[in-house]
């Protein structure tokens with residue numbers, strides 16, 4: 001079997017088991033070889049291999065067969081090739097994503113889990129959430145389009161689906177269409193191929209609310225952009241609501257025509273900021289409540305969620321994936337979820353999420369915080385207002401990096417390791433004796449660890 005064939009099998013699998021399951025479980029597989037009817041795959045952990053075999057083995061065999069590859073058995077062995085973060089990047093759905101899917105509209109099915117009830121708000125996303133709520137009320141169109149943007153896995157799709165669900169409840173007569181920009185393009189190309197542009201135009205121009213996810217996808221695709229532009233204008237002219245998402249602000253999408261950029265900026269542009277600790281913890285708590293319905297009786301020890309919220313800062317999808325794996329694992333082995341179990345079971349994700357703080361970053365943050373020149377961090381001045389922050393920076397370097405004392409000394413203007421040792425000891429003492437310093441240290445540490 002070639003990589004291309006496996007690629008096709010993957011596409012089919014994604015369609016049959018849903019994107020979330022696909023990204024969490026199938027994407028981390030590395031196809032290695034097909035010998036004597038046995039297809040061999042590399043997996044990031046044994047657990048992933050077992051889970052895939054148990055839950056998706058039949059589906060994989062079936063899709064291999066459909067693609068003309070005769071396989072009797074699958075075999076999984078641990079490899080370190082694929083990015084471990086992928087292994088947990090999408091959670092298995094609690095409710096099958098397509099359960100409430102809609103076929104009479106030209107859009108994509110909505111994920112039943114992505115509602116306002118399940119969307120946790122905090123400082124980083126409160127504006128986007130409020131705007132989405134407003135649009136979902138379905139009243140008169142006040143801003144058009146609503147443009148949501150933010151990094152990977154921060155909840156853009158979730159919010160769009162939530163708007164769609166809400167609108168269907170509040171205004172079932174409205175034709176609400178949600179689809180990705182890729183699907184928009186696919187439909188456009190299909191209409192061209194089938195010479196049915198009239199049908200395409202009338203279909204898209206008859207909707208009341210159009211949502212297009214990941215619009216950056218059409219950048220550089222000229223005729224799709226052109227058609228999108230016309231669809232967009234036609235709907236705005238009819239005062240129909242448009243909601244768009246992208247991974248960056250309209251003005252920053254490369255290879256997107258200027259007239260489209262300026263159209264996209266006409267309404268309300270709001271961004272979802274990276275999550276903070278509190279939001280991550282809130283999301284975890286909410287997910288735990290949901291998982292409890294699926295795995296009743298599972299016990300999660302104090303401190304586990306705080307630990308995850310602290311350590312997994314990449315994005316919500318990875319956070320959810322970690323929790324899914326943890327629950328699945330604990331339910332399989334029938335154990336309480338303790339900190340040790342979490343550390344073991346999620347070792348690869350934790351490693352991948354580790355933020356590598358550098359000494360330069362520490363020096364920069366500390367000098368900003370104490371309002372001193374960065375150059376003084378490595379300079380000779382010994383006045384207390386400079387020496388103390390320098391000691392703090394040394395202490396943080398010791399705590400947050402793997403650097404040795406001599407190495408830290410070198411990076412602080414070629415100081416001796418005994419100077420660093422003294423600084424670390426002094427700051428340890430002050431941390432207990434001086435509340436202000438203790439607070440500063442905690443805040444700096446948090447900022448540096450993200």
Ligand SMILES: Nc1ncnc2c1ncn2[C@@H]1O[C@H](COP(=O)(O)OP(=O)(O)OP(=O)(O)O)[C@@H](O)[C@H]1O
Nearest residue numbers: 118119120151152153154155156157158283316317
């Ligand atoms: N505030 C939140 N509350 C609850 N769940 C959230 C929140 N933000 C994100 N999630 C969850 O994180 C996962 C990723 O979110 P989503 O797919 O909406 O991200 P996205 O911003 O569209 O990412 P991408 O750019 O990759 O398309 C989803 O399972 C979603 O439910």
